[in-house]
Amino acid sequence: MASNLACIGLAVWRRSDFREMVAAARAEAETIAKDGEVGVHLWTDASGARLIITTEGDLVRVVVPTFYAAPGAIMSEPQAVDGGLVLAELVNEHDEVITEIACQLEELSLLGAAEPPVEGPVSVVVLGTSARVTGRADAGTPAPVFEPTGAYAASTDATAHLTGVVLAVEERAVERTGQGFTAARVQTDGFQVTLCVPAGEPHLTAGDVVDVDGYVVASMPSLR
Structure with a gap:
């Protein structure tokens, strides 16, 4: 069974690799919402692979993988x-x-x-x-x-x-x-x-x- 991340070409096998990947994506991401210390950031790769990153201050709380797709x-x-x-x-x-x-x-x-x-x-x-x-x-x-x-x-x-x-x-x-x-x-x-x-x-x-x-x-x- 594939992982959610593997489905968009972002499979990682170590927690340290995951943290590094998210940190790099966060630096390039667009902030789509901000409420006090909580922010929601959207990173999109040229391939269409996406990460939705929710932060609180400097902490990453949630990371959701997805893909840029047309409405259907x-x-x-x-x-x-x-x-x-x-x-x-x-x-x-x-x-x-x-x-x-x-x-x-x-x-x-x-x-x-x-x-x-x-x-x-x-x-x-x-x-x-x-x-x-x-x-x-x-x-x-x-x-x-x-x-x-x-x-x-x-x-x-x-x-x-x-x-x-x-x-x-x-x-x-x-x-x-x-x-x-x-x-x-x-x-x-x-x-x-x-x-x-x-x-x-x-x-x-x-x-x-x-x-x-x-x-x-x-x-x-x-x-x-």
Whole structure:
């Protein structure tokens, strides 16, 4: 099973290496929110790999990996919950609910100041900690599925299980680490996600049907 960091080419094996990587990213990051001693900073690599770094004074409190992706869904009424996560609905263009979702949100620190109701285009990134190809779309497949496995668990988590069809694939690499990863656009149940996996784990091509368990991070640009 891949780590969240490995899914975007930032795998590290020592705590000291992780601290050095975060410190370097923090120095290059954009500050997107500041409230007293608490700051939220966004680092984006040329590959699209991202780190959301929350600090308190000089201390790093939380680091969330994600990826810069185009919107592929509409999020409605996101609500912050314990653990720094968000619960929300994804809706279609007719405002009909497609599914509920538990996720990390890049703009969580800006959510409280947003004027309700909050709704808008959102990118949904899935870090595929477990992913496999189960067939080809041209061979006929069951309807795609998106299940927010962490939304109703005893301890809410930003996890989901999904099946879908790969629409496009890009191979990326992070210069700092030399690690490659795959960013694939996937059509799932009523919307599109960007799936990130370590290069070749698995090898993906357009038209593949995938079965994925992963960590979910969203971005709603309209909150900025």
